[in-house]
Amino acid sequence: MSSLSARFSLALGDFRLNASFDAPGKGVTALFGNSGSGKTTVLRCLAGLERAPDGYLAVNGEIWQDENNGFFLPTHRRPLGYVFQEASLFPHLNVRRNLEYGWKRIPAAERRVSFEQAVELVGIGQLLDHNPAHLSGGERQRVAIARALLSSPRLLLMDEPLAALDLASKKDILPYLERLHDELSIPVIYVSHSPDEVARLADHMVLMDRGKTVAHGPLHAMLARLDLPLAHGDEAGVVLDTVIGEHDDTFRLTRLDYSGGSISVARQTQAPGHPMRLRIHARDVSLALEHHDDSSILNILPAQVVEIADENPSQVMIKLDTGGVPLLARVTRKSRTLLGLQPGTMVFAQVKSVALLG
Numbered sequence: 001m002s003s004l005s006a007r008f009s010l011a012l013g014d015f016r017l018n019a020s021f022d023a024p025g026k027g028v029t030a031l032f033g034n035s036g037s038g039k040t041t042v043l044r045c046l047a048g049l050e051r052a053p054d055g056y057l058a059v060n061g062e063i064w065q066d067e068n069n070g071f072f073l074p075t076h077r078r079p080l081g082y083v084f085q086e087a088s089l090f091p092h093l094n095v096r097r098n099l100e101y102g103w104k105r106i107p108a109a110e111r112r113v114s115f116e117q118a119v120e121l122v123g124i125g126q127l128l129d130h131n132p133a134h135l136s137g138g139e140r141q142r143v144a145i146a147r148a149l150l151s152s153p154r155l156l157l158m159d160e161p162l163a164a165l166d167l168a169s170k171k172d173i174l175p176y177l178e179r180l181h182d183e184l185s186i187p188v189i190y191v192s193h194s195p196d197e198v199a200r201l202a203d204h205m206v207l208m209d210r211g212k213t214v215a216h217g218p219l220h221a222m223l224a225r226l227d228l229p230l231a232h233g234d235e236a237g238v239v240l241d242t243v244i245g246e247h248d249d250t251f252r253l254t255r256l257d258y259s260g261g262s263i264s265v266a267r268q269t270q271a272p273g274h275p276m277r278l279r280i281h282a283r284d285v286s287l288a289l290e291h292h293d294d295s296s297i298l299n300i301l302p303a304q305v306v307e308i309a310d311e312n313p314s315q316v317m318i319k320l321d322t323g324g325v326p327l328l329a330r331v332t333r334k335s336r337t338l339l340g341l342q343p344g345t346m347v348f349a350q351v352k353s354v355a356l357l358g
């Protein structure tokens with residue numbers, strides 16, 4: 001299977017980087033961790049801007065760095081796009097000229113993205129004659145993304161591309177990033193601090209802590225790993241990938257289907273078959289041993305307890321399996337004892353609220 005494999009060990013002053021991870025050859029991999037954990041340093045290693053003495057990097061079958069065999073592809077020869085927190089566009093060139101800058105340097109036969117495709121993908125057709133100084137932060141960032149794509153990259157690096165934007169611009173640009181995620185067949189490494197952004201955009205996650213890659217794997221599995229900090233605290237929760245099954249116009253609801261069952265949400269506009277990602281917080285899931293038909297909660301999913309971890313003196317975090325998909329529930333220790341919950345117990349997970357991520 002095509003993939004990205006990276007191994008970098010490096011010292012920068014007092015900071016030690018020890019990164020080792022694999023990621024799928026397409027889709028978005030979130031590089032997630034606290035400030036100073038080494039995320040940008042990993043991107044710089046991927047770009048060849050830092051050279052790890054024993055580094056190794058392979059991207060979809062091409063070796064970009066293999067120091068054990070004395071091989072290092074310099075940055076200017078790596079086919080990659082790099083999008084930073086703040087777009088650095090040429091101020092004296094209009095948007096079209098900014099886009100053409102990288103595109104024209106790629107021989108026509110090697111271009112993998114057409115000018116029109118890139119412009120359409122990030123929705124900047126109306127802005128081509130504008131000067132960068134007259135664009136909003138979100139528009140500038142969309143131009144920077146299109147410019148990165150026009151260099152026909154085989155790897156796209158994004159370093160907190162939304163961090164400098166206000167909430168309105170973030171909302172404006174997220175749908176375009178989701179399209180990138182759906183339509184690009186290259187790996188995208190996306191640095192973020194924001195659990196919401198990661199839940200929305202990523203398929204895979206690399207978790208970093210103090211210079212080390214602590215764990216990596218599919219996002220669904222990573223969010224539900226009780227041995228990682230992600231599955232603890234108020235924001236703990238999972239993502240669920242569903243497809244629209246059916247609309248119910250009597251009650252204005254839409255049924256979303258996934259391998260373990262279905263979830264009802266407020267009526268959506270998209271047609272049946274359309275994919276829809278949900279986020280379900282552990283705090284919004286309660287458990288019962290029987291299916292209560294007399295409850296006002298619509299979404300009750302059959303599930304099995306997989307693992308239980310202490311959360312604090314009064315609460316536990318419970319990892320569940322619902323049709324092969326993990327779910328988290330935070331319940332009191334008292335409820336755990338009263339219901340006799342232990343690994344293997346069959347339960348009904350009552351989902352009080354879900355967030356639609358698009």
Ligand SMILES: Nc1ncnc2c1ncn2[C@@H]1O[C@H](COP(=O)(O)OP(=O)(O)OP(=O)(O)O)[C@@H](O)[C@H]1O
Pocket residue numbers: 012013014015033034035036037038039040041042193
């Ligand atoms: N050239 C350098 N010399 C010395 N220390 C450095 C150098 N570059 C980075 N560092 C240190 O390496 C550590 C990791 O930095 P890095 O920017 O990779 O973290 P990060 O996870 O991206 O952080 P943030 O989320 O705040 O951007 C920091 O402590 C930083 O000060």
